[in-house]
Amino acid sequence: MNKLRLAAVAMATGAVVAPLVVGTAAAQAETTAAPTAQATRAVGDLLKPGQILKPGQYRKSRNGKYRLIQQKDGNLVLYKGRKALWNTLTAGHKGAFTAMQKDGNLVVYKGRKPLWAANPGHHPGAFLAVQNDGNLVIYKGRKAIWWRNIYIGTLVSPQRLNPGQAVLSPNRKYTFIQQTDGNLVLYKGRKPLWATNPGRQPGAFTIMQSDGNLVTYKGRKPLWAANPGHHPGAFLAVQNDGNVVIYKGRKPLWWTGTTGR
Template identity: 35%
Template sequence: MTSNPSTATRPRPAFRARASRLAAGLAALAVVAGGIVGTAAPASASVVWTGSVPAGTVLNPGDSVTSPNGQFRLILQGDGNLVEYGIGNAVLWASGTSNKPGATVKIGKDRSVDLVHNGKRVTRWALAGKKSSTSFVVRGDGTMALLAGTESVVNWKGYQDRVTRGNVILGGTTLRSDASGTRTLEMKTDGNLVQRISGKAVWQSRTGGNPGSWAAVQNDGNLVVYKPGKKAIWHTGTYRSGGGSLLVQVDGNVVLYGKKDTRIWSTKPVTGLLWPVLSTKISGRYGDDRGANHVPRYHQGTDAPVAVGTPVYASGTGTVTSAVANNASYGNYVVVTYGNVTVLTAHLSKIQVKKGQIISRGIELGKSGNTGQSTGPHVHVETRRGGTLVDPLSVLHFR
């Protein structure tokens, strides 16, 4: 889609996409919550290595290694945590050593990377072999590796599947739905935005021949490809939807979500998500007042009254993000993430999937049951869109 006079003035770059400014802004990285990064903000970068760092180098607090365009960056924080950040300061990987202030990292020639604190090795990443390691690299898809020539000695499979509003995707950056690298979205250095599945291009913006271009996930909800000079050469036309995020999904779709966390554009049609059991009977609805003695008082999901042992199926193609046994409230339960929607099925008698597993429609997640705080055999279903509870029957369709 090319710009025309009525739309050319609408797309606006979220900010100037220059790798040099990104590198210079390392010192201003925000503290990322969630426990794996720690409480200390990254120290001011004293040395920034671009693309790779030679074996034999010692990284001191504040030193960093970035991908060639600066969008992915590994920084040794002052608290001792070694953290890889992606676009929008998303945390892709961390060493979990935030209690080791002043630690250093040695990129060894002996096929190892060591994190050292007070003269003692705290963590080592290594692989035995005869060929000496030569460099450590941070690539444009978020992966990192210790190399011996061109051979990867040790690999770190960090990846980024989502870009939130107000951020850009620079040329040479690849987003991935998961660690496998099977489903990707690449902003090529020639200006083309390309989606691939198993290496085959399945969608593209057709904006090649414009080196130096970038893609912007704008605050107004538009996804725009700009070429140098801030000229829009392609956009989704969703500037009235408000900013959300762009997500590369495990179902093979790339979806743009608006401010209401609903789909406003995608590279292929969306077929919808299915109810987890082969039944249309409902015994308890979302929002039902269950009385003052219940916590929470108002029902957070919808209940399907089925016999113990009834198959519980995946609603579509997604990733298992939780598979928990013997929870006091939910009993045995599974949570699957489908793009921007999560579906929880609880009170199961049996769980048949594992956390991190990619599943597709028709796969059995488990069997229904009567575990946890349950008053009878049923499956409790909860759905969240963008982290917010919503009525499952507004999201899931009966099979």
């Protein structure tokens, strides 16, 4: 299999590249802080460079509580017992498999077609760990470069940000996070640059809808929306320059106006 690196959107110079893959949907996430490296020596908890998960194969945490399985329906799912915590939204692609590539990317393929990718950047030798705390982490050495409650660069339909989930800019300088209090906030480091300020709304989540709108909901009630108009296929980009933009192709439809802040 040819190596395929699915680069995250890199737009520091203003260039825009539409995302190539459907991203993850995480169901249980509490924080975007980088996870702490854990000892993962036991057989079965690591997916090493060049290894793949074929349909029905899995890795499990050392304590046996968590299992990451490549399902026969094409979906890659993390379970705690019988409860699904996270998945790649790739069901419906029977025969798909997952590869921990030697370039550091974790990719779900159907044949040679990529269906989903973690897109942590180019990190040869990185590996995937299913941890005892329920986190799913890609490490380069002891440094966490991707974990299951973050997206890198973009948010595409039908991806959503549950409380505690975030989109990071490819250069990791900016964090666009759905806070547990219901506020959707853009940070540079610890400095807030932009926020929706819907009031205290614990449990609220934000979804990139198929119609191109970015909406924050509490249950079925919309609390905030970008309202860029009807643009199916539009996606959200958290850029290296600090701006958050909704694009249809290369055309900007909505933005936070935080470039250079």
